[in-house]
Amino acid sequence: MPNHYFVGDHEYFPGIGNIPYEGRESDNPLAFKFYQRDRLVGGKTMQQHLRFAVCYWHTFCAKGSDAFGTDSQTFPWDTPKNPMMAARARMDAAFEFFTKLGVPYYCFHDRDMAPEGAFVAESERNLATMAAFAKERQDETGMKLLWGTANVFGHPRYMNGAATNPDFAVVTHAAAQVKAALDATVLLGGENYVFWGGREGYSTLLNTDTRRELDHMAHFLELARDYGRSIGFKGHFLIEPKPMEPSKHQYDFDAQTVIGFLRHYGLAGDFKLNVEANHATLAGHSFSHELQMCTDAGLLGSIDANRGDPQNGWDTDQFPTDIYDAVHAMLVVLADGGLKSGGFNFDARVRRESVDLDDIFIGHIGGMDTFARALDVAYRIRENSDLGERKLRRYSSFDSGDGARFEQGEMNLASLRDLAASEHKPVRASGKQEWYENVINQYL
CATH class of the missing domain: 3.20.20.150 (Divalent-metal-dependent TIM barrel enzymes)
Incomplete structure (x- = not known):
């Protein structure tokens, strides 16, 4: 892009040039602290x-x-x-x-x-x-x-x-x-x-x-x-x-x-x-x-x-x-x-x-x-971080066996009922919401 583009001799924002990157230590309000276009x-x-x-x-x-x-x-x-x-x-x-x-x-x-x-x-x-x-x-x-x-x-x-x-x-x-x-x-x-x-x-x-x-x-x-x-x-x-x-x-x-x-x-x-x-x-x-x-x-x-x-x-x-x-x-x-x-x-x-x-x-x-x-x-x-891996593991019961068959549309409601009655016992697994939120804070 050209520097200081304006038409003719008229400049609407005089005294302001192209906005530079100066880093987070800069106290210049007209400079980027984090945005580096080519980084x-x-x-x-x-x-x-x-x-x-x-x-x-x-x-x-x-x-x-x-x-x-x-x-x-x-x-x-x-x-x-x-x-x-x-x-x-x-x-x-x-x-x-x-x-x-x-x-x-x-x-x-x-x-x-x-x-x-x-x-x-x-x-x-x-x-x-x-x-x-x-x-x-x-x-x-x-x-x-x-x-x-x-x-x-x-x-x-x-x-x-x-x-x-x-x-x-x-x-x-x-x-x-x-x-x-x-x-x-x-x-x-x-x-x-x-x-x-x-x-x-x-x-x-x-x-x-x-x-x-x-x-x-x-x-x-x-x-x-x-x-x-x-x-x-x-x-x-x-x-x-x-x-x-x-x-x-x-x-x-x-x-x-x-x-x-x-x-x-x-x-x-x-x-x-x-x-x-x-x-x-x-x-x-x-x-x-x-x-x-x-x-x-x-x-x-x-x-x-x-x-x-x-x-x-x-x-x-x-x-x-x-x-x-x-x-x-x-x-x-x-x-x-x-x-x-x-x-x-x-x-x-x-x-x-x-x-x-x-x-x-x-x-x-x-x-x-x-x-x-x-x-x-x-x-x-x-x-x-392993945030993505943990999210995948949370749904691992659908990755194989009967869970995978359910996702693929190979089961009906009666067969799901029979599984519940015979062997499938729900496990109360933590959602670990606090851990996920702390990961965000850790990387900020």
């Missing part, structure tokens, strides 16, 4: 393992507003009054940030990159224009697109959903947006395409035909898949589970709900899941649980790396700093052979009170260091 871990570099991405929306569009207050942050790229000029400035700032931070990927919603027009064709032209500029920036910097998506939840027309909306006219508008976003994703070489069902759910059964809405959502996804394939998209389509906010009952509540939906409608061959840590905890699960459910199903696609606050009941999208949680996640990812075409996208934002531009760098540096350290710890646990 080998198990035959792959950290960059190849983690495939970090910066998101367009929180990083360059969110300015500290929440349900209780308006924007608290001001960005220099928002100065132009013309919406398309502002979009150009935002893109210039974004690619300057990407290259200085040293990530290989970025992600975007259509409305992050280009403003909505007064009518469908104008919106399409705006996005096509900005996607062409993004292609130039990618060619100049070597940046790549991890995934694209469409914001079919923010506009008032989507107050009752997009693909699940009871008004067919709204469904057509959602289709127009997804079509244009797929066009942009293919132009930019996106490796995945994400569906985030921000309002695909309902508030009351009194006015909702859930069976019809789910059928519509499945058919919409089929049409999007078919169009994507027809224009040369060869990557994965990803669905991102979320249990709440804004709909009371989300159709994509958690990983197992989405997996069941994909299998029920025959979509699992083309679709995988994009798992977000904060959504996992809002669903009452751990981050690693959601990842494990996806890997068990062979449907883990990509990861949105962030965290929530257990004292808040909403999606706070904070930068990940919990090493213990990240180690558990990396153990699952490594056991699955890595993320393949997915990556760790920082779907995170600085706090409302963090109003300096360097805070954006500091948040990303901390998140990258968290997962770099977690990668190292998880790899050493897998290589040097």
